Amino acid sequence: MHEPTFLILTALAARPLHGYAIIQAVGTLADGEVTLRPGTLYGALDRLAEQALIAVDRQEAVDGRLRRYYRLTDTGATTLAAEAQRLHRRATTAQTQLRGRIIPGTA
Numbered sequence: 001m002h003e004p005t006f007l008i009l010t011a012l013a014a015r016p017l018h019g020y021a022i023i024q025a026v027g028t029l030a031d032g033e034v035t036l037r038p039g040t041l042y043g044a045l046d047r048l049a050e051q052a053l054i055a056v057d058r059q060e061a062v063d064g065r066l067r068r069y070y071r072l073t074d075t076g077a078t079t080l081a082a083e084a085q086r087l088h089r090r091a092t093t094a095q096t097q098l099r100g101r102i103i104p105g106t107a
Contacts, residue, residue: 001083007034008044009053009072009080016057016071019045045070053079 004026011017011025022045023036036044048054053076057069072080 001079003030004034004036004040005044005048006080006083006087008036008041008048009076009083012054012070012072013077013080016069018067018069022070048076052076 007026007029008022010029011022017025019038019041023038023041026034026036045054049056049070052073054070055073057071059066059068061067
């Protein structure tokens with residue numbers, strides 16, 4: 001799973017969000033290291049909806065424009081949990097491999 005996808009699913013884990021709120025949440029979750037542009041986000045949302053990982057929760061009109069909220073599905077939550085466990089295992093392996101090695105700037 002690519003990092004932006006992981007971050008989008010993570011952003012939707014707690015509650016439904018609309019597009020701009022997802023962009024903001026991803027930026028926060030990634031400490032500003034990942035910035036989603038609207039075109040990239042909406043393409044990803046369409047793909048994730050096709051995969052049944054997310055679904056439209058509701059729509060509301062705000063200032064004459066339709067705002068669509070997305071939510072994580074049960075399948076999406078299961079997929080996100082599995083990916084989080086996979087990443088945790090990889091990080092643990094890296095930490096184990098680095099144990100005892102002096103890394104410049106960390107000593």
